[in-house]
Amino acid sequence: MADSVKAAVTRVLYSGYIGEGEEVKAFERELAARLGTPRVMTVNSGTSALHLACHMSVDGAPAAEIITTPITCIATNASIVHNGARIVWADVDPLTGNIDPAEIEPLITDKTQAVMMVHWGGNPCDIGRICGIGRANGVRVIEDAAHALGAMYQGQPVGRHSDFVAFSFQAIKQVTSIDGGCLVCKAPEDDARGRLLRWYGIDRETHEPADLRSEVDVAEAGYKFHMNNVAAAVGRENLRQRFGLLALHDSRRKPRRGPLQAAGARDRRIQGPCPQRCSSRLRGIPAPVAEMRRFLRVSSLHPGRMVGVGIGPGARRGSRHQAREIAVLHDRRGKPTSVRRSLRQRLTDDRRR
Numbered sequence: 001m002a003d004s005v006k007a008a009v010t011r012v013l014y015s016g017y018i019g020e021g022e023e024v025k026a027f028e029r030e031l032a033a034r035l036g037t038p039r040v041m042t043v044n045s046g047t048s049a050l051h052l053a054c055h056m057s058v059d060g061a062p063a064a065e066i067i068t069t070p071i072t073c074i075a076t077n078a079s080i081v082h083n084g085a086r087i088v089w090a091d092v093d094p095l096t097g098n099i100d101p102a103e104i105e106p107l108i109t110d111k112t113q114a115v116m117m118v119h120w121g122g123n124p125c126d127i128g129r130i131c132g133i134g135r136a137n138g139v140r141v142i143e144d145a146a147h148a149l150g151a152m153y154q155g156q157p158v159g160r161h162s163d164f165v166a167f168s169f170q171a172i173k174q175v176t177s178i179d180g181g182c183l184v185c186k187a188p189e190d191d192a193r194g195r196l197l198r199w200y201g202i203d204r205e206t207h208e209p210a211d212l213r214s215e216v217d218v219a220e221a222g223y224k225f226h227m228n229n230v231a232a233a234v235g236r237e238n239l240r241q242r243f244g245l246l247a248l249h250d251s252r253r254k255p256r257r258g259p260l261q262a263a264g265a266r267d268r269r270i271q272g273p274c275p276q277r278c279s280s281r282l283r284g285i286p287a288p289v290a291e292m293r294r295f296l297r298v299s300s301l302h303p304g305r306m307v308g309v310g311i312g313p314g315a316r317r318g319s320r321h322q323a324r325e326i327a328v329l330h331d332r333r334g335k336p337t338s339v340r341r342s343l344r345q346r347l348t349d350d351r352r353r
């Protein structure tokens with residue numbers, strides 16, 4: 001939590017306007033500037049952002065299906081079910097935990113309304129290929145970027161590529177507003193619709209001399225998903241601090257030597273950019289995708305080392321929680337019970353081939 005949060009929250013709390021107002025608009029402008037997008041719509045959680053994305057993708061279609069990944073937080077796929085769509089599981093790349101584009105295309109039917117990808121651990125999926133599949137099949141593409149604020153894909157911030165990109169500002173994310181999130185819609189008409197949907201379907205910007213709660217016509221029933229000024233004040237200060245820290249980190253990074261490197265991993269921090277120019281920002285450490293893959297291979301051979309760089313159990317609360325989710329989900333799918341074992345198996349299979 002940035003030290004400056006205290007003063008900012010005190011200012012807003014006693015300003016006479018704690019609901020959705022100017023502070024929220026300022027947070028949206030600052031997020032848009034960081035992501036390099038024309039518009040960002042804040043909401044009260046990443047789950048709400050995903051819900052709006054699914055709502056607009058399904059758009060009332062009967063028997064709708066959304067292709068998604070099992071390696072995620074329950075919020076991703078709950079939003080599909082709550083919008084009346086059926087979940088269709090696509091398999092993941094066991095080396096990244098991200099949805100495998102090759103698994104998506106065969107699952108597309110005339111009922112498919114969207115493909116959902118999750119940048120697991122902040123490590124970007126193959127966004128370009130998945131968006132290409134979406135375009136070729138007339139299907140919307142949603143990114144669950146809850147872990148990926150500040151991650152880069154092909155030299156551009158995650159947030160610029162798909163029809164809908166949802167970020168989370170929940171307590172343990174890169175930037176927290178205590179609870180909160182935002183949705184980036186590529187199409188201006190989706191953005192306009194989403195802004196109505198996030199507050200009952202009512203246009204808060206209307207200049208009609210009417211009581212907004214009882215005298216305006218509502219074309220489409222919406223939700224109460226908006227962010228408030230207090231959360232926005234917390235988010236603004238943490239956003240500034242986090243991106244300041246990342247810039248400092250980038251300017252100070254030094255080569256690192258350790259057991260992983262001795263085991264064959266090249267140090268991801270002294271590598272040049274990854275060929276796809278991707279990087280993850282989980283816990284503030286940029287990690288090019290190719291290096292993450294190499295790291296996972298080596299970690300699977302040297303399991304004890306996973307802890308040291310914050311991927312495995314014990315590194316901190318967030319990563320323990322994520323490691324457990326991966327393990328449980330592998331169980332349900334009848335695959336190996338831990339990532340470590342599945343990676344080892346994969347390496348053994350590779351060697352046999």
Ligand SMILES: Cc1ncc(COP(=O)(O)O)c(C=O)c1O
Nearest residue numbers: 045046047073075146168169170
């Ligand atoms: C992958 C993923 N998607 C969605 C969410 C939901 O975000 P929020 O807690 O802001 O609703 C989370 C939260 O942890 C998450 O990890």
